[in-house]
Amino acid sequence: MTSPASSPLPQRGATLTEQVMDFVRAAVISGELETGKLYSVYQIADRLGISRSPVRDGLLRLEEAGLVEFARNRGFRIIPTSPYDVAEIFSLRLALEVPAASRAATSCTPELTEALVELEKKMRAAAAADAEDEFFAFDQELHDLILGAARSNRGRDIVNRLRVATRLLGVSTAGKQRTLTDIVEEHSPIIEAVKAGQSAKAATAMRDHLTRTGRLLVAQAIAAQGLDVDPDQLWTDLTQDY
Structure with missing residues (x-):
């Protein structure tokens, strides 16, 4: 060491x-x-x-x-985390966070709106400064806030553990397939839909964001480990219900 x-x-x-x-x-x-x-x-x-x-x-x-x-x-x-683990992690996140975004939109309060706006500002500032660790701390706080607004307390704990698992894999899409600003732009439709009380749009935006992230990480993990696996098929096999 x-x-x-x-x-x-x-x-x-x-x-x-x-x-x-x-x-x-x-x-x-x-x-x-x-x-x-x-x-x-x-x-x-x-x-x-x-x-x-x-x-x-x-x-x-x-x-x-x-x-x-x-x-x-x-x-x-x-323990090495495999691409299969990544796909399973995101299948769980999809199952928890998509309905949570919908519920958060249904019961959005002025306090939640204010917190969402503030977090988006912080994420944009961190992206502009290329402060990746700070950015992903705000990213996690945003997802945690939405789960909390949906009264998914156990879900918050599970998702936070799953995010740790993903980071321990040692892969990130930031700076490779997309910039930090690109990631903010994926969150913006979620934030806007929740603020507007549009539950269906919030769920769709959350699903789109998690799917894009998960697919990129699965493909990157396969490439990093030199596996002869079709990333699209692996993703479909483990997340087809979501």
């Missing part, structure tokens, strides 16, 4: 457990932590300069999400 100076703890204000999870995600993406290789709780604690307790808590949460596995008395390893 690299020196402590190379990867400081992210997201000031997050709990230590959340910071551990963020560190593992960032370290997998950067290559500091390799999939399949054994690491110890002591290594992570020493690396971050914190006690072992929040490290264990963070790793247990990642284990629950299927992202790490523990080897008895040997440590833990990062």
Whole structure:
């Protein structure tokens, strides 16, 4: 593992457990932590300069999400996330977030409208500054806000875990198939439909956004792992009901 100076703890204000999870995600993406290789709780604690307790808590949460596995008395390893996992993740997100967008539109309040407008402004500012980490934090906050407005509290927790799983894969469509501004433009129809109380349009816009993102990530994961798999067929097989 690299020196402590190379990867400081992210997201000031997050709990230590959340910071551990963020560190593992960032370290997998950067290559500091390799999939399949054994690491110890002591290594992570020493690396971050914190006690072992929040490290264990963070790793247990990642284990629950299927992202790490523990080897008895040997440590833990990062589980490689396959293109099939990505497609399944998005099939679950489609099942939860499409109806949530519809319900949020049906019961949109002035407070929700104000929060949506503010988040869109923040996303546009982060996109203009090419601040990818900040941008995706606002992106997650937006999806979380819509799920909350739909009173889908369990759904919020599930989707947040699924988003962590996707980021741990180490792939992103930003800067490759589309810019951060392109991603904002995909969110705008969702926001406008929810604000206008147009439930059917909100559901359609959310489905379009998640489908585009999921398809791109599946294709990118297949290419990265050198698999001889048709991305369109894989996507259809696992998301055909949505």
